[in-house]
Amino acid sequence: MLLAVSSMGLLLGSFLNVCIYRIPRGESVVFPPSHCPQCGERLGPGELVPVFSYLWQRGRCAHCGAPIGWRYPLVELLTALLLTLLYRRFGFxxxxxxxxxxxxxxxxxxxxxxxxxxxxxxxxxxxxxxxxxxxxxxxxxxxxxxxxxxxxxxxxxxxxxxxxxxxxxxxxxxxxxxxxxxxxxxxxxxxxxxxxxxxxxxxxxxxxxxxxxxxxxxxxxxxxxxxxxxxxxxxxxxxxxxxxxx
Known part of the structure; x- marks a missing residue:
């Protein structure tokens, strides 16, 4: 169960990154789907895997080579860690x-x-x-x-x-x-x-x-x-x- 909570935390963290980027700009957090903010190319399934996609792409967009901020995996890992601590404290x-x-x-x-x-x-x-x-x-x-x-x-x-x-x-x-x-x-x-x-x-x-x-x-x-x-x-x-x- 702990692994499931951590995995959900990573996925949630990925969505929170979208919110952090789009909300101040007045953009929808749902549409359009995730894309590179530099070249506008839509991200494929492999590019949406939290943390691992960042490491696999060496911190750069697979389409245009623009650098991806280190904060993206940070938010994903932070969310996973905090949700894991909450689960240990409150259970299901x-x-x-x-x-x-x-x-x-x-x-x-x-x-x-x-x-x-x-x-x-x-x-x-x-x-x-x-x-x-x-x-x-x-x-x-x-x-x-x-x-x-x-x-x-x-x-x-x-x-x-x-x-x-x-x-x-x-x-x-x-x-x-x-x-x-x-x-x-x-x-x-x-x-x-x-x-x-x-x-x-x-x-x-x-x-x-x-x-x-x-x-x-x-x-x-x-x-x-x-x-x-x-x-x-x-x-x-x-x-x-x-x-x-x-």
């Missing part, structure tokens, strides 16, 4: 499908944010709709998710207001989504991971001279990282952290 259950869908959504959001510094509102809206539907269907207490979502949205809106746009509006909406999904305890862990990892990267970029204090750094990927760490190991991390002081 409704939770697996729910969190796998959210994880896929956050992968797309993260890479689009890296490329464009924009988090598409419709993607966050889809996540919010899914989170509300899941919480209502499974009977989660309103105070555990709705209030947390409102709090997270309000907190990030305050940061957005104080920073005068230093925090993007997409980050505000994404934080609200994570509040709906995680609840207050895991949200605290997710935000801690997001802010610490974001600060460490910013310091590294400043120290290496690759960025200045005015350089914009997309925060969506750090929120996505915080979500996944909190989802899998949040309670253990919180207990360890609180144990340092109490």
């Amino acid at each position: 259950s409704l939770e697996l499908f729910y969190y796998s869908g959210l994880t896929a959504l956050l992968i797309v959001i993260s890479f689009i944010d890296l490329d464009t510094m924009i988090i598409p509102t419709p993607l966050v809206g889809a996540g919010v709709a899914g989170a509300i539907a899941y919480n209502l269907y499974t009977g989660q207490p309103l105070r555990d998710w709705l209030l947390t979502g409102v709090f997270a949205y309000g907190l990030f809106y305050l940061i957005y207001f104080i920073s005068r746009g230093g925090m993007g509006g997409g980050d505000v909406r994404l934080a609200g989504l994570l509040g709906l999904v995680l609840g207050w305890r895991l949200l605290a862990c997710a935000l801690l991971v997001a802010f610490v990892s974001g600060a460490l990267l910013a310091l590294l970029l400043l120290a290496s001279g690759r960025a200045t204090r005015k350089t914009a750094v997309p925060f969506g990927p750090f929120l996505a990282l915080g979500y996944f760490v909190a989802l899998l190991w949040g309670h253990s991390l919180l207990n360890w952290y609180l144990g340092l002081f109490f």
Whole structure:
């Protein structure tokens, strides 16, 4: 079963690559079929095999020889890894499908944010709709998710207001989504991971001279990282952290 989940993750990752490329351009993620963005040639079945087609073609289009970005196999492998971890955590259950869908959504959001510094509102809206539907269907207490979502949205809106746009509006909406999904305890862990990892990267970029204090750094990927760490190991991390002081 683990192999099947990993294989499905690779296939899903291949589709997520299509979403990452096409959504910012306003293109359909279904039509036309997958093709080389340089020469426009439609990809054959052998060219659609995740990871292996990239290796077989040595990172180049088989038709025009244009280089294929290394991010394509990265997204495929990342998706397979995350879905495998989710399966080990939740087994074959409704939770697996729910969190796998959210994880896929956050992968797309993260890479689009890296490329464009924009988090598409419709993607966050889809996540919010899914989170509300899941919480209502499974009977989660309103105070555990709705209030947390409102709090997270309000907190990030305050940061957005104080920073005068230093925090993007997409980050505000994404934080609200994570509040709906995680609840207050895991949200605290997710935000801690997001802010610490974001600060460490910013310091590294400043120290290496690759960025200045005015350089914009997309925060969506750090929120996505915080979500996944909190989802899998949040309670253990919180207990360890609180144990340092109490």
